[in-house]
Amino acid sequence: MAHVAAVAHTGNHHEHPLGFLQKYIFSQDHKVIGLQYLLTSLCFLFFGFSLMMMMRWQLAYPGQPIPFIGGLLGEANAPGGIMLPEFYNQLGAMHGTIMVFLGVVPLAVGAFGNYVVPLQIGAPDMAFPKLNMMSYWVYFLGGVTMLASFLMPGGAANSGWTSYAPLSVIATMGQTVWLFGMVFLITSSLLGSINFIVTIVQLRARGLTFMRLPFFVWSQLVTSFLLLLAFPPLEAAGVMQLMDRLAGTSFFMPSGLVVAGEVMPYSGGGSPLLWQHLFWFLAHPEVYVLILPALGIVAEIVANNTRKPLWGYNSLVYAAIFLGFMSFIVWAHHMFLTGMGTVISTFFQTTTMIISIPSVIILTALFISLWGASMRFNTQMLFALAFLPMFGIGGLTGLPLGLAPTDIHLHDTYYVIGHFHYVVAPGTIFALFAGVYHWYPKVTGRMMNEFWGKFHFWGSLVCMNGIFMPMFVQGLAGVSRRLYDGGQQYAHAQGVFHLNEWMSISAWMLALFQIPFIINFFLSSRKGRKVESDNPWEATTLEWATPTPPPHGNFTVVPEVHRGPYEYSVPGHLRDYTPQHQPEKA
Amino acid sequence: MSNTQASNGAHARIYVVVFVALLALTIVTVSLSYLHLSVFPSVLLALIVASIKGYLVSNYFMHLISERRLIYAILVLTGIFFLSLIFLPLSHFHDRVG
Amino acid sequence: MQIPYTVAERPDTGVFNAKLGIWLFLASEVMLFGALFSSYILLRTGALAWPHGYTILNVPLATLNTVVLITSSITMVMSWVALRNRDFGKYRKYIGGTVLLGFVFLIIKAIEYGAKFEHHLYPSENTFLAIYFTLTGLHGLHVIGGMIVNAYFWGPGSKMWVTDPERFTNRIEVAGLYWHFVDLVWIFLFPVLYLL
Amino acid sequence: MQQLLHYLGLPLDASSHGPQVDQMLAVVHWLMLVLFVGWGAFFGYTLIRFRKSRNPRADYAGVKSHVSSYLEIGVAVFEAILLVGFAVPLWAERVNEFPSEGDATVVRVVAEQFAWNIHYPGADGKFGRTDIKLISAENPLGLDREDHDAKDDVFTVNQLNLPVGKPAILRLSSKDVIHSFGIPLLRVKQDVIPGEVIPVWFTPTLTSVQLADATARTYTISMKDTSNALLSALVSREEYRAKDGVVIVSKDQPISPDVIPFLLQNGITEIVAVSPSPMEIACAQLCGLGHYRMRGYVTIQTEEEYRAWLAQEASYLQE
Numbered sequence A: 001m002a003h004v005a006a007v008a009h010t011g012n013h014h015e016h017p018l019g020f021l022q023k024y025i026f027s028q029d030h031k032v033i034g035l036q037y038l039l040t041s042l043c044f045l046f047f048g049f050s051l052m053m054m055m056r057w058q059l060a061y062p063g064q065p066i067p068f069i070g071g072l073l074g075e076a077n078a079p080g081g082i083m084l085p086e087f088y089n090q091l092g093a094m095h096g097t098i099m100v101f102l103g104v105v106p107l108a109v110g111a112f113g114n115y116v117v118p119l120q121i122g123a124p125d126m127a128f129p130k131l132n133m134m135s136y137w138v139y140f141l142g143g144v145t146m147l148a149s150f151l152m153p154g155g156a157a158n159s160g161w162t163s164y165a166p167l168s169v170i171a172t173m174g175q176t177v178w179l180f181g182m183v184f185l186i187t188s189s190l191l192g193s194i195n196f197i198v199t200i201v202q203l204r205a206r207g208l209t210f211m212r213l214p215f216f217v218w219s220q221l222v223t224s225f226l227l228l229l230a231f232p233p234l235e236a237a238g239v240m241q242l243m244d245r246l247a248g249t250s251f252f253m254p255s256g257l258v259v260a261g262e263v264m265p266y267s268g269g270g271s272p273l274l275w276q277h278l279f280w281f282l283a284h285p286e287v288y289v290l291i292l293p294a295l296g297i298v299a300e301i302v303a304n305n306t307r308k309p310l311w312g313y314n315s316l317v318y319a320a321i322f323l324g325f326m327s328f329i330v331w332a333h334h335m336f337l338t339g340m341g342t343v344i345s346t347f348f349q350t351t352t353m354i355i356s357i358p359s360v361i362i363l364t365a366l367f368i369s370l371w372g373a374s375m376r377f378n379t380q381m382l383f384a385l386a387f388l389p390m391f392g393i394g395g396l397t398g399l400p401l402g403l404a405p406t407d408i409h410l411h412d413t414y415y416v417i418g419h420f421h422y423v424v425a426p427g428t429i430f431a432l433f434a435g436v437y438h439w440y441p442k443v444t445g446r447m448m449n450e451f452w453g454k455f456h457f458w459g460s461l462v463c464m465n466g467i468f469m470p471m472f473v474q475g476l477a478g479v480s481r482r483l484y485d486g487g488q489q490y491a492h493a494q495g496v497f498h499l500n501e502w503m504s505i506s507a508w509m510l511a512l513f514q515i516p517f518i519i520n521f522f523l524s525s526r527k528g529r530k531v532e533s534d535n536p537w538e539a540t541t542l543e544w545a546t547p548t549p550p551p552h553g554n555f556t557v558v559p560e561v562h563r564g565p566y567e568y569s570v571p572g573h574l575r576d577y578t579p580q581h582q583p584e585k586a
Numbered sequence B: 001m002s003n004t005q006a007s008n009g010a011h012a013r014i015y016v017v018v019f020v021a022l023l024a025l026t027i028v029t030v031s032l033s034y035l036h037l038s039v040f041p042s043v044l045l046a047l048i049v050a051s052i053k054g055y056l057v058s059n060y061f062m063h064l065i066s067e068r069r070l071i072y073a074i075l076v077l078t079g080i081f082f083l084s085l086i087f088l089p090l091s092h093f094h095d096r097v098g
Numbered sequence C: 001m002q003i004p005y006t007v008a009e010r011p012d013t014g015v016f017n018a019k020l021g022i023w024l025f026l027a028s029e030v031m032l033f034g035a036l037f038s039s040y041i042l043l044r045t046g047a048l049a050w051p052h053g054y055t056i057l058n059v060p061l062a063t064l065n066t067v068v069l070i071t072s073s074i075t076m077v078m079s080w081v082a083l084r085n086r087d088f089g090k091y092r093k094y095i096g097g098t099v100l101l102g103f104v105f106l107i108i109k110a111i112e113y114g115a116k117f118e119h120h121l122y123p124s125e126n127t128f129l130a131i132y133f134t135l136t137g138l139h140g141l142h143v144i145g146g147m148i149v150n151a152y153f154w155g156p157g158s159k160m161w162v163t164d165p166e167r168f169t170n171r172i173e174v175a176g177l178y179w180h181f182v183d184l185v186w187i188f189l190f191p192v193l194y195l196l
Numbered sequence D: 001m002q003q004l005l006h007y008l009g010l011p012l013d014a015s016s017h018g019p020q021v022d023q024m025l026a027v028v029h030w031l032m033l034v035l036f037v038g039w040g041a042f043f044g045y046t047l048i049r050f051r052k053s054r055n056p057r058a059d060y061a062g063v064k065s066h067v068s069s070y071l072e073i074g075v076a077v078f079e080a081i082l083l084v085g086f087a088v089p090l091w092a093e094r095v096n097e098f099p100s101e102g103d104a105t106v107v108r109v110v111a112e113q114f115a116w117n118i119h120y121p122g123a124d125g126k127f128g129r130t131d132i133k134l135i136s137a138e139n140p141l142g143l144d145r146e147d148h149d150a151k152d153d154v155f156t157v158n159q160l161n162l163p164v165g166k167p168a169i170l171r172l173s174s175k176d177v178i179h180s181f182g183i184p185l186l187r188v189k190q191d192v193i194p195g196e197v198i199p200v201w202f203t204p205t206l207t208s209v210q211l212a213d214a215t216a217r218t219y220t221i222s223m224k225d226t227s228n229a230l231l232s233a234l235v236s237r238e239e240y241r242a243k244d245g246v247v248i249v250s251k252d253q254p255i256s257p258d259v260i261p262f263l264l265q266n267g268i269t270e271i272v273a274v275s276p277s278p279m280e281i282a283c284a285q286l287c288g289l290g291h292y293r294m295r296g297y298v299t300i301q302t303e304e305e306y307r308a309w310l311a312q313e314a315s316y317l318q319e
């Protein structure tokens, strides 16, 4: 992608040329930083997926040596190529952590947000370019720290991505490194979210009122607030867990713990539930951080490829704001079974049911937007369209989890795993793929290959469902999650255990279908068809009003906005799209 | 620079008054603690005094009093989440099975 | 294109960029300390016994520290007033004083910590001391952070006064907002930990 | 719908409150299905009807009616009914309306990495004193046998026996980390939090024998099954004899792989088999490297059998 950034710097602003380091490594240009985020987070996504592919082998064929790479994992992790339970737990915890904090969020917010938001609001850059650069490098540091944790004695963190105390407090060194990694990632997110909010509030172009913002920008704004206010409590909790581990305090350690026959040397008096509250205070909003930018991307692409305005733009915006607000007060629906009385469980069940309504509104608005369309089925549209029912399945299966009595049977089973993977994998990841295909020509000036794009799409769609649909069956049967042998020994799992093999094969097939994407992604930046105009998709939003690729400073003329974001097929207009910056009489 | 171009001398005088008030309130809160009241009244009084001091610092030193609606909106939102962070876990601990 | 509203206020929002930025940052800080206060309350209500802070901690020293911090707050705000009166010399004195008072605060804090360790009162002793050390330690880190920023604006950072006085004044205002917030946190920490 | 859920994997239930949980699961899944099929049909139709080749110029206004608002209100109302009509009362029954201890079997369950210690109060109905200092390999509960109430206390590891038809109250606690006490067939699950004692209650409605009858399945066997791990983990529900009358597999015996050729030789191609312990305690919360094998067995007996079992366990104490 090197030449891309090179072109990006032909802008007129810097009289004195920047050195290589300042241009590509310590760049303060939001577009270069966005690309740095993009490449780093895609690598992490792939890495997180690879960890899961190893786990899926163990689940499908428990106790059999892993082919090809089994021998490379080391005697401490997989003697004779056979994975140990300790190692399985490390892989699980790191898969969750990497996917959420190092893969999807940096991709959705760091990459797409950084690249697209300033362009869509007609700004020359983010409000604080230095801070932007710092937030990338702190993220990078956090990522390296997480990776390094695999090299610790005892390996990486192995207490789940949720790191429930006391298990995590008595865990091996890897957990300490995990906590430090998280502190870096939280810091990076805080810097980033402040930057986004200030940018969106302060740097909007003339005429770009809040109700004219593209929905993607709205989704980033709400997301930033979630990150800003939900992350600090986890940072506090992380500090307390570090204290418990390093200074021997008892924030999360109750009195009278006996581990493996040994009385623990803690003074006691702490509470394991305190950790859970602080963790989920972040982690529930976090899941909306995973989904909101995805909804934003889907909305952009749906509007663009239906060639008509989004139906109910206002309700979309209000629903997103309401969703963001509510997401702060539903967290304890992850804790129904920690011994909740009627009053508190009723509160959290009610807020959980309430929060499903804005999701229904958003999805409904997107569905209705399809009515009367003139749909183009390019690759990004296929991914965006598939997102809708996939998110639908994931969201709908959240309902029985959100009601405490049904959660009794489903809690911590594969039903939960199925629920959230439908929202994050064929949901968010599809939306992110869609975003890559959609904005690729703006970034590189070249198109990605459509045939291989569609191949990537259909293969991924089939395989994703192959992996995650059987999980609901296993969950209904009562199979617990995080089982090293996939539940092989349990009587109630006997009828559904054989599904594991199918799911694992689907997962490896899914990996095969990513190969054309990776090749397409890199090759097209050199060999792809050149775009004929700055606006190849004939879109209305401001990012398409820049030169391709956008130079440093973004716009050649200061943009001014005259209308809402999705004025497609306006009656009486010659063209079927009317860009936001087009003056009234033209 | 958000406040109007009032004379800065006047501002400086306000700051000194606030400073003296803060010192006085510090003495108040420390002396209250020597009364060794029972838990509830002592917590209440200490929090009231601290809130007054907080009010003075935020309103004058941080000139929140002349700040814009945008800032207030952010702080109100934060306040709501702050309260839910404090009170929801607390109510869970008070409404437990067993 | 230049990034707009780095100095001037945006008419419809009424703030310049950095001011919005620092208030957002402070909002996140409220949640950070909020989580710790929440933990304090939960641990205390769940505890069988909870010592009164004054039976273990040194109230006179902490009172002195409260006075030191309040004083540093007024010098901080006066440094900003000085800049608005275009009196750079006075500014240097006040901001320098703020940094020094920060030092004094830390030294007193260190004496307090030292006395605790001498009596073998470590964070691991009980949850009261755990939260005491965590809260005051984190607050101390914030003081150090503020001192670094202020020292920078006292020294090398103050060059901007010559090139862009408006922007420099804004920076001091923003640094001040942070410093006052650190003071504000202490105003709550002090009674909660020492007096109750 | 309930049938469909069972078909999809939901196991049979053997507790008195289980049917209510299942019914609620069914109602929620109805809502989900209706929404999914309804919107799915709409979605499918728009994809065909409004593709570019069929509809070259998009309609700026799109849908003008506000049917969708009614739909959203409908979903909200339905969720409110679920909440008020099902979820809240059902939950209240689980956590507030405990039966009186006099009418119930009261048992302590102490979880540890990676076992379930079950503590019965013995004939006096009183749990003896425990002390963490006394914990050892032989005394996982740290039971103080000097204590008067502890003299007749019985404990087992990973084996929970309960009488059928009588409410059971389990007091859950943990020695080390968080575990989760789950019995899928009873629709019971409760996190076990160290430092706390959390009770759960339920009434088993089927004995293990009845359960075995209800869950027995007919398996068609072939030569391939000599290496079938699943089959070898089962026990036969019937007696299978060779043509000459020799017993190949007797009732309730495991089906070892090497008998399969004999069965086939004698023309037996179908056997009725069942898991030897159809009801299990599954640990649902990650609790360390042995989480996957933290499995307990539940035996539901008639009142008499249960008493006899307790008496027998108590008799070991004398030795």
Ligand code: HEA
Pocket (backbone or CB within 6 Å): A162, A287, A288, A290, A291, A333, A334, A352, A353, A355, A356, A357, A359, A360, A363, A364, A388, A389, A390, A391, A392, A393, A394, A395, A396, A398, A399, A401, A402, A403, A407, A410, A411, A412, A416, A419, A420, A423, A424, A428, D035, D036, D037, D038, D039, D040, D041, D043
């Ligand atoms: C992006 C991520 C994401 C999203 C959006 C959601 C959305 C929701 N989640 Fe989920 N959830 C997770 C990620 C997510 N979740 C994760 C990661 C976990 C597990 C964490 C762990 O334990 O490790 C989890 C766990 C989880 C639990 C805890 C379960 C347990 O541990 O026992 C609960 C319980 O209430 C829950 C509820 C919900 C609800 C009610 C929604 C609602 O917001 C959903 C609202 C959406 C709808 C109601 C859909 C609307 C659909 C239509 C209108 C029709 C569609 C039809 C067609 C498309 C044809 N989730």
Ligand code: HEA
Pocket (backbone or CB within 6 Å): A039, A042, A043, A045, A046, A049, A052, A056, A092, A093, A095, A096, A097, A099, A100, A104, A159, A160, A161, A162, A290, A417, A421, A424, A425, A426, A429, A467, A481, A482, A483, A484, A507, A510, A514, A517, A518, A521
């Ligand atoms: C955003 C979150 C996210 C995502 C996307 C995924 C994606 C996937 N997850 Fe995971 N998962 C979690 C979050 C996520 N997961 C969490 C939080 C847990 C719980 C952990 C815990 O128990 O603590 C979990 C647990 C979990 C389990 C349960 C393990 C257990 O309980 O023991 C399983 C089992 O199959 C699984 C499977 C998968 C699979 C097959 C995918 C696939 O969908 C992966 C698909 C990935 C891709 C398609 C990658 C695409 C990338 C590229 C193609 C790169 C291109 C690169 C360049 C161009 C440079 N996940």
Ligand code: CUA
Pocket (backbone or CB within 6 Å): D114, D178, D179, D180, D283, D284, D285, D286, D287, D288, D290, D291, D292, D294
């Ligand atoms: Cu015990 Cu998992």
Ligand SMILES: [Cu+2]
Pocket (backbone or CB within 6 Å): A283, A284, A287, A330, A331, A333, A334
């Ligand atoms: Cu949630």
